[in-house]
Every structure is written in structure tokens, then in C-alpha cells.
Amino acid sequence: MKLDIAVLSGDGIGPEVTAQAIKTLDAIAHTFNHSFIFKEGLVGAIAIDQTGNPLPDETLELCVNTDAVLFGAIGDPKYDNNPSATVRPEQGLLKLRKELGLYANIRPVKAYETLIDKSPLKREIIEGTDISIYRELTGGIYFGEKKLSKDGTVASDLCEYSKEEIERITHLAFKAAQKRRKKLTLVDKANVLESSRLWRKVVTEIATQYSDVALDFLFVDNAAMQMILNPSQFDVILTENMFGDIISDEASVIGGSIGLLASASVGNTCCMFEPIHGSYPQATGKGIANPIAAILSAAMLLEHFNLLGEANAIRNAVEKALELNLTTPDLNSTNPLTTEKVGDFIADYILNPEDSNINFENIHVGQSTII
Numbered sequence: 001m002k003l004d005i006a007v008l009s010g011d012g013i014g015p016e017v018t019a020q021a022i023k024t025l026d027a028i029a030h031t032f033n034h035s036f037i038f039k040e041g042l043v044g045a046i047a048i049d050q051t052g053n054p055l056p057d058e059t060l061e062l063c064v065n066t067d068a069v070l071f072g073a074i075g076d077p078k079y080d081n082n083p084s085a086t087v088r089p090e091q092g093l094l095k096l097r098k099e100l101g102l103y104a105n106i107r108p109v110k111a112y113e114t115l116i117d118k119s120p121l122k123r124e125i126i127e128g129t130d131i132s133i134y135r136e137l138t139g140g141i142y143f144g145e146k147k148l149s150k151d152g153t154v155a156s157d158l159c160e161y162s163k164e165e166i167e168r169i170t171h172l173a174f175k176a177a178q179k180r181r182k183k184l185t186l187v188d189k190a191n192v193l194e195s196s197r198l199w200r201k202v203v204t205e206i207a208t209q210y211s212d213v214a215l216d217f218l219f220v221d222n223a224a225m226q227m228i229l230n231p232s233q234f235d236v237i238l239t240e241n242m243f244g245d246i247i248s249d250e251a252s253v254i255g256g257s258i259g260l261l262a263s264a265s266v267g268n269t270c271c272m273f274e275p276i277h278g279s280y281p282q283a284t285g286k287g288i289a290n291p292i293a294a295i296l297s298a299a300m301l302l303e304h305f306n307l308l309g310e311a312n313a314i315r316n317a318v319e320k321a322l323e324l325n326l327t328t329p330d331l332n333s334t335n336p337l338t339t340e341k342v343g344d345f346i347a348d349y350i351l352n353p354e355d356s357n358i359n360f361e362n363i364h365v366g367q368s369t370i371i
């Protein structure tokens with residue numbers, strides 16, 4: 001298969017982790033005889049620095065005219081720490097999601113057996129956890145009208161949802177639940193918010209078309225607690241934009257590191273794949289960022305194009321790295337590998353999964369090659 005992939009590495013650790021995802025996709029292309037063409041575009045703080053615009057027109061055009069977008073991360077403290085900045089890196093990401101119509105963001109959360117004892121949560125709590133979070137991505141409070149009074153003392157952000165916005169992601173979430181453990185939990189704040197009451201009404205109506213799926217509801221404050229107390233109760237979680245943002249970072253604790261959590265953002269025509277983490281500016285250039293979230297985002301890209309064997313080859317290589325403790329400091333405090341070395345190992349394992357010449361015991365930080 002030939003795929004054109006727009007690469008938007010962005011800021012901070014974005015370029016480092018995205019480079020490992022590309023290395024992995026190159027190994028897949030080589031092994032399975034595909035052609036992946038990568039074209040780079042500017043986004044975020046680096047785009048502001050170079051063009052004054054967090055999403056230059058050329059980048060948007062590149063993304064519209066490609067098969068898929070691979071996104072790194074954006075964000076820079078020089079904008080985050082300046083409340084009066086008028087242009088922000090985050091605006092580039094939000095505009096991109098909106099313009100590409102990426103209304104559903106799918107964030108899988110899983111407890112890897114080999115990492116369970118590294119999680120701050122107890123084994124018996126997280127064992128067996130396998131959740132798919134369906135986060136609405138182009139509506140709600142992120143995109144409602146923003147106001148600041150003239151004297152700068154009153155501010156507001158409107159949280160607005162239409163029936164159609166709720167319907168389209170709800171169908172995707174129910175279909176996903178049908179292929180999984182047939183349970184869907186709507187996370188909302190319907191005891192307080194009118195927008196949440198609309199979510200409940202619409203989701204309840206649509207549930208009649210998916211009678212094999214058990215639907216339940218949780219208020220977001222309780223859901224945040226349940227995520228830590230009893231995460232294996234969840235199968236598919238459906239939720240609005242901001243709640244999904246927050247509970248997915250929280251859920252990453254189950255896996256052992258946010259550096260493991262990938263995502264797919266889909267709409268009617270375009271698709272984008274990105275780690276759920278941010279630009280982790282403190283780690284920029286240090287080689288300590290975990291590249292696995294970016295690499296698993298590449299696996300989600302392949303799944304989107306029905307390249308299931310290829311996606312599995314990535315997942316197997318990632319699981320091998322985790323099993324052998326060939327990981328970055330977030331998961332391995334005693335003998336960590338660099339971002340690049342983890343990427344090297346994963347790509348190498350894809351190329352030579354059965355190669356008995358790979359001596360896994362001899363992989364050390366500081367070597368330029370794996371063997």
C-alpha cells in the first residue's frame with residue numbers, strides 16, 4: 001500500500017518521539033513491502049516562531065491533501081506562562097482538529113502485564129484493565145464563544161453541543177462497544193450542566209439501536225474516582241471534549257506512564273494520530289521522553305487503513321521492549337534507554353523478530369547500534 005503521511009512534529013519532545021514513530025513505520029514499510037511517503041509541516045510554537053501563525057496555511061493544505069497526519073506535540077512555556085500572549089501553540093492544534101473535522105478522539109488505555117507492578121496503583125486494582133475512551137474533539141467548551149470584559153475582571157467560555165455533534169461520535173462509540181465487551185459508559189455532569197443533559201438524552205435514544213450494548217452513566221467527578229478505584233469496570237467510555245481530556249491523562253497512571261498512551265482522531269474524511277501527552281518541555285533534547293505513545297499512534301494509523309498484521313508487528317515489538325525493560329526513565333529508573341535507543345530496538349525487532357543474533361542482554365545506553 002502507498003500512503004502519504006503528513007508529519008507535524010511540533011515542539012518540545014514532539015520531534016524526538018515522532019522520529020521514532022517514523023523509524024518504526026519505515027521498518028514496517030520495509031518488512032511488508034509498503035510505500036510510506038512522509039511530508040513535514042510546521043505547527044505550534046515552532047510555527048509561530050517561524051511564520052507568526054500556529055497553523056500556517058501550507059500546513060493545513062498539506063494535511064487536507066494527505067492520507068493521514070502523524071502529530072507529535074505542541075506547547076512552549078514561553079507562551080503558557082504569558083497570559084497576555086495573543087497567539088498560542090494550542091490554537092494551531094485546535095484549529096487543525098476543527099478544520100479536518102476530527103470529531104472523535106479514541107484513546108486506548110491498557111494495563112500491560114509486564115508493567116503492572118510499576119504502576120502506583122495496586123496490581124489487584126488495575127489487572128485486566130482495557131478501556132477505549134471516545135472523547136468528542138471538535139465541540140464543547142474548547143470551541144464555544146470566549147469573552148473577557150473590557151476591564152479584564154470577568155471571563156467566560158461557552159460550553160455548547162448540538163444533537164448532531166453528539167450523535168456522530170455516539171454511533172462510533174456504540175459500534176466500538178459491540179466489537180468489545182459490549183458496555184458503554186457515558187461520563188457527564190448531567191446533574192448540573194444543560195449540555196450534559198442533552199448528551200444523556202441523545203445517547204439514551206441512540207442506545208435503542210444497539211440493544212446488545214449495556215449503557216450506563218457516571219458523573220465525571222465519580223468517574224474520576226472510579227478510574228483509580230476500579231478501572232477494570234470500564235469498557236468504552238464516551239464523553240465530551242474537556243472531560244475526555246482530563247480523565248484520559250488520569251487513566252494513563254494505570255498503564256504506568258502517559259508516555260505509553262496513543263490516540264486516533266477521526267472524522268468523515270481525515271484522520272490524525274497523536275500521543276495524548278504534551279510537549280514535556282523539561283525533557284526537550286535530553287533523550288528521556290518515552291517514544292512508545294508516538295509509536296503506538298503509528299500502529300493506530302496502520303489499523304485505520306486495515307493493516308492489522310502490520311499494526312500487530314508494532315505492538316509485539318513494543319511489548320517485547322516492555323518485557324525486556326528496554327524503556328526510558330519514566331518506566332525504568334535503574335538502567336534506562338534513551339528515546340532513540342527504544343525506537344531503534346522496536347524498529348529492529350520489527351525487521352528481525354526471530355533473529356537469534358540479537359543479543360538483548362547487550363543493549364546499553366550510549367551504544368549507537370542495538371547489537
Ligand SMILES: NC(=O)c1ccc[n+]([C@@H]2O[C@H](COP(=O)([O-])OP(=O)(O)OC[C@H]3O[C@@H](n4cnc5c(N)ncnc54)[C@H](O)[C@@H]3O)[C@@H](O)[C@H]2O)c1
Binds near residue numbers: 072073277
Ligand atoms: N497534544 C498535544 O500536543 C498536547 C497535549 C498536552 C499538553 N500539551 C502542551 O504541552 C505543554 C506541556 O504540558 P504539560 O506539562 O501539562 O503536559 P505534558 O504531557 O507535556 O507533560 C506532563 C508530564 O507527563 C510526563 N510525560 C509527558 N510526556 C512524556 C513522555 N513522552 N515520556 C515520559 N513522560 C512524559 C512528564 O512527567 C511530564 O512532566 C503545554 O504547552 C501544553 O499545552 C500539548
Ligand SMILES: CC(C)[C@H](C(=O)O)[C@@H](O)C(=O)O
Binds near residue numbers: 075090093094276278
Ligand atoms: C494541548 C491541548 C489543547 C490538548 C487538548 O486539551 O485537547 C491536549 O491536552 C490533548 O490532550 O491533546
Ligand SMILES: [Mg+2]
Binds near residue numbers: 245246249276
Ligand atoms: Mg490533554
